[in-house]
Amino acid sequence: xxxxxxxxxxxxxxxxxxxxxxxxxxxxxxxxxxxxxxxxxxxxxxxxxxxxxxxxxxxxxxxxxxxxxxxxxxxxxxxxxxxxxxxxxxxxxxxxxxxxxxxxxxxxxxxxxxxxxxxxxxxxxxxxxxxxxxxxxxxxxxxxxxxxxxxxxxx
Amino acid sequence: xxxxxxxxxxxxxxxxxxxxxxxxxxxxxxxxxxxxxxxxxxxxxxxxxxxxxxxxxxxxxxxxxxxxxxxxxxxxxxxxxxxxxxxxxxxxxxxxxxxxxxxxxxxxxxxxxxxxxxxxxxxxxxxxxxxxxxxxxxxx
Numbered sequence: 288x289x290x291x292x293x294x295x296x297x298x299x300x301x302x303x304x305x306x307x308x309x310x311x312x313x314x315x316x317x318x319x320x321x322x323x324x325x326x327x328x329x330x331x332x333x334x335x336x337x338x339x340x341x342x343x344x345x346x347x348x349x350x351x352x353x354x355x356x357x358x359x360x361x362x363x364x365x366x367x368x369x370x371x372x373x374x375x376x377x378x379x380x381x382x383x384x385x386x387x388x389x390x391x392x393x394x395x396x397x398x399x400x401x402x403x404x405x406x407x408x409x410x411x412x413x414x415x416x417x418x419x420x421x422x423x424x425x426x427x428x429x430x431x432x433x434x435x436x437x438x439x440x441x442x
Numbered sequence: 443x444x445x446x447x448x449x450x451x452x453x454x455x456x457x458x459x460x461x462x463x464x465x466x467x468x469x470x471x472x473x474x475x476x477x478x479x480x481x482x483x484x485x486x487x488x489x490x491x492x493x494x495x496x497x498x499x500x501x502x503x504x505x506x507x508x509x510x511x512x513x514x515x516x517x518x519x520x521x522x523x524x525x526x527x528x529x530x531x532x533x534x535x536x537x538x539x540x541x542x543x544x545x546x547x548x549x550x551x552x553x554x555x556x557x558x559x560x561x562x563x564x565x566x567x568x569x570x571x572x573x574x575x576x577x578x579x580x581x582x
Contacts, residue, residue, distance in 0.1 A: 377541035393576050396522040401546045402573045416572060423568035427561060429548045431538040 293317035293425065295348040297329040297365065298383075299357050303406070307352070307417045316421035321348070326360025329353070330368055333375055347378050349430040352420070353400075355384040355391055363394060370399035377431040379424060443469045443570070447497040448480040448510060449528070454551065454558075458497065461562025467570055477505030481513050484520055493523060494575045497565075498545075500529035500536050508536075508543055515544030522576045526565065 294317045298304045304322050311317040323329040331337040333351075335344035351369070355362035362382065369375045379401040384391065387405065395403050404420060407413050424430075445462075449455055455473045462469060472493070474480045480502075484493070496514070500507040507527065514520045524546040529536065530553075537548050549565060552558045569575070 373542075377538060379541075379547070389577070392574055393522055396524065396576050399544060402524065402569075403575075404572065405574050419568060419572045423564060423572070424547075427549055427564040427568070429532075429537050429550050431541045431548075432534050 291346050292319045292321045292348045293350065294320045295323065295329065295332060295351045296320055297323045297326070297352065297357065297362070298354045299324055300354075303354075303413070306410075306413060310414050310417040311421050314418050314421060316418075316425045317350075325358040326362060326365045328359075329357075329365050330360060333369060333378075334372075344374070347375070347431075349379070350424045351378055351380045352383050353380055355382060355386055355395075363391075363398065366395065366398050366400055379428065379430060381420060381424065383420070443494050444492045445469050445471050445495045445497065446480070446483070446493045447471055447473045447528075448475075448477065448502065448507070449473065449497070449499040450475045450501075450503055451499075454499075457555070457558050458562050461559045462566055464559065465563050465566050467566045469566075469570065475503070477502045477507065477510045480510050481505065484514060484517075495569050496523055496525045497528045498525055500527060500531050500540070508539055511540060511543045511545055524569065524573075524575060526569070528565075 294311065296304060296307055308320050308322065311320060321332060323332055331339050335342045353362050353365060366380055369378060369380060381402045381404060382395045382400045383404045383406055385406045392403050404416060407416055447455055447458055459471050462471060474483060498507050498511060511525055514523065514525055527540045527545045527548040528551055530551045532550055540548050549561060552561050
């Protein structure tokens with residue numbers, strides 16, 4: 288299984304998943320995008336458990352785009368688990384949600400979310416936001432390299 | 443809106459100011475040259491409540507950037523302020539170490555003038571226009 292993913296997209300809306308994936312591919316920002324439909328699938332993917340036990344766990348995605356309102360395990364809990372595990376806390380996690388609640392925003396940053404984006408309802412604006420997020424996190428930002436890669440490069 | 447830049451290189455501070463001016467960002471850049479001063483300023487609640495984003499260099503005099511970062515991210519109030527590491531270092535150790543200490547983002551300072559200004563534009567359009575930043579800490 289090829290596990291060198293650029294992005295893990297965690298989103299329960301099929302429409303948003305398809306649109307975000309389309310924009311990121313069209314703008315040539317990311318090729319390998321894994322989409323998870325709920326919090327449980329996202330955690331299984333990240334921690335290589337359940338259906339993903341065969342995945343190579345040392346290959347971290349460069350970015351996780353995380354919705355908050357998710358079935359099974361909610362986004363805040365997914366964030367908490369990723370950010371409290373030394374193996375995964377270095378992965379940039381961007382919350383992308385329709386929530387306008389101040390509590391989600393403060394709580395998200397407090398728990399270590401790398402950034403917080405409000406999903407626009409408008410289709411064109413949503414496209415533009417996904418493009419901006421992809422440009423910043425995959426072009427401008429420097430993602431951490433895995434421990435093994437760092438060791439191999441003598442750093 | 444206030445951005446705090448912690449950097450010991452005055453030329454880089456000037457360039458960030460110039461970059462922000464060119465993209466019309468309505469922000470005040472507050473510059474500090476060493477790590478101790480940065481931590482002292484951030485501990486003053488009144489000022490901290492106004493800082494919305496921090497640009498932090500890795501190699502700083504007195505207290506290095508990662509130590510400043512850890513102080514920010516271990517503080518229950520300050521930790522919510524996004525910290526973007528902005529440094530010339532491309533060392534995997536610096537990059538990974540920054541994320542481990544809770545950096546929100548790591549941007550390598552480009553060497554050339556044009557690329558430097560375009561990095562500032564990218565930082566500004568993402569953090570000031572696209573991302574939602576927490577309000578000043580007095581709301582928390």
